[in-house]
Amino acid sequence: MAKFARLAIFCVAFVVSSTSCDVTSGTGTCDCSEAIKRLQKSLDNLNDILSQSTVVITRNQAATSCPNEIKTYQKAHYKVIEEDGARWRLFWWYKANTTWPALVSDVLQDKYGDCDASAPYCFGRLPEALMENQAEMLGIDSADNAYRWKFNSNNRVSHAVWEAFHDHKDAQVKNVDVWNPKVIRGTAPKAAQDSFHYRMEHGVRSLQIDDDNCDCLTSLSMGHGMCLEGFSTQYGPENVYGVDLLYDTYCNTPKPSNGLFLYFRDDDDCMNVTCPANKVCVDGIYSYVCVDA
Ligand SMILES: *[C@@H]1O[C@H](CO)[C@@H](O)[C@H](O)[C@H]1NC(C)=O
Ligand SMILES: *[C@@H]1O[C@H](CO)[C@@H](O)[C@H](O)[C@H]1NC(C)=O
Numbered sequence: 001m002a003k004f005a006r007l008a009i010f011c012v013a014f015v016v017s018s019t020s021c022d023v024t025s026g027t028g029t030c031d032c033s034e035a036i037k038r039l040q041k042s043l044d045n046l047n048d049i050l051s052q053s054t055v056v057i058t059r060n061q062a063a064t065s066c067p068n069e070i071k072t073y074q075k076a077h078y079k080v081i082e083e084d085g086a087r088w089r090l091f092w093w094y095k096a097n098t099t100w101p102a103l104v105s106d107v108l109q110d111k112y113g114d115c116d117a118s119a120p121y122c123f124g125r126l127p128e129a130l131m132e133n134q135a136e137m138l139g140i141d142s143a144d145n146a147y148r149w150k151f152n153s154n155n156r157v158s159h160a161v162w163e164a165f166h167d168h169k170d171a172q173v174k175n176v177d178v179w180n181p182k183v184i185r186g187t188a189p190k191a192a193q194d195s196f197h198y199r200m201e202h203g204v205r206s207l208q209i210d211d212d213n214c215d216c217l218t219s220l221s222m223g224h225g226m227c228l229e230g231f232s233t234q235y236g237p238e239n240v241y242g243v244d245l246l247y248d249t250y251c252n253t254p255k256p257s258n259g260l261f262l263y264f265r266d267d268d269d270c271m272n273v274t275c276p277a278n279k280v281c282v283d284g285i286y287s288y289v290c291v292d293a
Contacts, residue, residue: 078117081263084148084184088138088263094121094222096142096259100241106205107223108168108198126166126264129285135162135264138184139220142259145186145246147219155179157196157209161220164198164207172197174213181219187247191217201226204241206254216251218244222260225253 078090091112098120107123115122126135135151152158157179160171178192191211198207206223210216214227215235221244225236236253243260244252270281275290282289 078115078122080266083138083140083146083263084182086136086138086265087268089266090122090261090263091124091126092122092260092262094123094243094258094260097257098242098259100256105200105203107207108164108205125168126162127285128166129287130166130264131286132159132162132166134286135166137165138263138265139181139246140261140263141186141243141245141247143186143245143247146184147181147186147246148184149179149181152179157194160196160198161207161209164196170199170205172199172213175211179209181246189217189219189247193219197226199226201231202239202241210248215253216248218248218252219246220244221248221252221254223254 080087080089082088092108101121104123108125110122110124112125112127115124126137132151132153137149137151138146139149140146149158149161151162153162155178156173156176158177160173161179163169164171174195174197176194178194179196180189180193189211193209193211195211195213196207196209197213199205202224204223206226207220208215208218208222208226209220210218215221215225215232222242224239224241225231227235231238235251236255240253240255242254242256243258244254245258246260266283266285268283269286269288270283273281273288273290275281278293279290280293282291
């Protein structure tokens with residue numbers, strides 16, 4: 001931190017000292033274009049340094065002690081489970097037979113931590129602190145299918161799903177890279193999952209992982225049914241919202257009688273930690289804090 005502050009001060013000093021005009025010999029006029037170019041370059045460098053130091057500050061806060069981190073973390077006291085040899089924390093859920101909330105227009109509308117843990121649904125996103133190539137997601141539906149996905153920034157389907165769940169970005173990738181889940185319980189998807197879209201359909205920003213961007217043989221499907229750029233009533237009725245089961249027998253569309261729970265992998269960072277006397281360890285995301293007991 002201190003190193004970056006010194007570097008930034010040095011850089012400002014450099015910028016200021018290098019802005020004097022170069023007097024070109026001959027005409028005697030003041031040519032500032034070189035100085036302006038240098039200034040621009042220094043500002044660009046300064047910007048880089050500042051953005052790097054912001055990252056470092058964020059990381060340091062996460063790794064040592066930051067009241068906001070604790071607050072965010074404790075606010076999201078969502079359920080933790082053990083499954084397939086790992087620890088998982090809930091972040092998105094829709095209990096079967098919940099009436100679809102008429103006001104909801106986005107299946108990823110909630111920032112991580114903003115839901116009431118006892119609510120019948122939570123359209124939450126992944127925590128911002130999660131890192132793509134270390135992140136994993138677990139889905140368990142009301143028919144007890146359980147799928148596990150490992151994010152991979154080099155897989156275009158995985159990356160688009162990550163950007164939707166983590167960065168709240170719309171997406172449409174079709175027949176690109178296969179991103180199949182590991183099946184923990186239940187039945188594997190019938191077709192290679194190489195397509196994904198997240199976009200508005202019938203008033204609700206919905207998403208779907210499948211083989212062709214159209215309501216059959218999906219693995220993850222929530223919100224309203226979608227087929228290519230629209231919806232096809234061949235597969236289900238209009239204006240029905242909910243989730244599809246992870247294992248889609250053929251062409252099922254999302255409906256409210258299905259339930260779905262999504263978790264992210266959340267290792268216990270307190271596992272090997274011994275806090276000083278009278279402090280207790282609070283687990284974060286790739287971090288922990290020792291707080292007063
Ligand atoms: C949802 O409701 C239907 C109809 O009452 C019932 O058959 C079904 O078992 C319920 N689903 C779950 C998962 O509770
Ligand atoms: C705790 O220690 C064990 C054994 O060294 C190691 O395998 C594990 O990854 C550690 N866990 C954490 C969260 O640091």
